[in-house]
Amino acid sequence: MRKPVYVYKGEALASYGFGDEHPFGSDRHAAFHDELAAADLGAAIQYAEPRRASVDDLALFHTPQYIDHVSRMSQEGTGFLDQGDTPAFPGIFDVAADVVGTTLAAVDAVMAGDASRAFVPIAGLHHAARDRAAGFCVFNDCGIAIEYLRARYGIRRIAYVDIDAHHGDGIYYGFEDDPDLIFADVHEDGRYLYPGTGRADEVGTGRARGTKLNIPMPPGATDEDFAAQLPRIEEHLSALEPEFIIFQCGADSLEGDPITHLCYTEETHAITATRLCALADRFCDGRIVGTGGGGYNRSNLANAWTRVVRAFAAPD
């Protein structure tokens, strides 16, 4: 019998948020889980518990100086971790480590064969760099997961696919010269949206040239515009043959998000998830982990992520 899709749920994950006045509020977790429960996917999904990452896990990607900085700011509990996007609060170190640990738990569940696929809603914190916080992101769970797959399982060729409205700069620049990190990112053109990076000519450096695919989209881009680009992602991954896929499916690329200007519907997330599952089946023994990423319109994130889980759970 096919194994279930693991979906991570728990207070430790919900706690990653910056208060009710902030777009990244703690209510995003419940908004998704209420919608997922209503979808009634039965035994096709199984809920799993968050886990906390160790300092050694964090150090797979982040510098010791940055980890110490977050630890100090977590004890002080005020101010900002970066230039003004990512506030510090008491205990933020542990809460951010819970997100990372949960993404690593999802990787472990898929690698062990306990789960067919896995999804972590509050995760995909793709702006954090190796040495600094950025854009609501403290620790880069996806970057750490990439290094963890290599260190723990000897899996080197990993595809990272990102359809969040914002460019996944923490992953792109963290692995810009790494030929084994296969990167594909469709995002709102950096001339109109934070973080301003991800030009089409950013294709990787040195031996990694050609392993990175950046596709900037104009403000107002629709499902049709996205669908026209999707074959490029499929060709990119097929040519480079990944062993594992990490999917950052930020829902801030849907129409009606308060801080971006793309106009997809949840169909884009459903179709991308389905196509990536097909690639995972072809190249990766089915192994794919989804992370929620951004998304600040609550009904959008609930719908988009539920469609991703539904696609992950679809029979072959």
Ligand SMILES: [Zn+2]
């Ligand atoms: Zn985003």
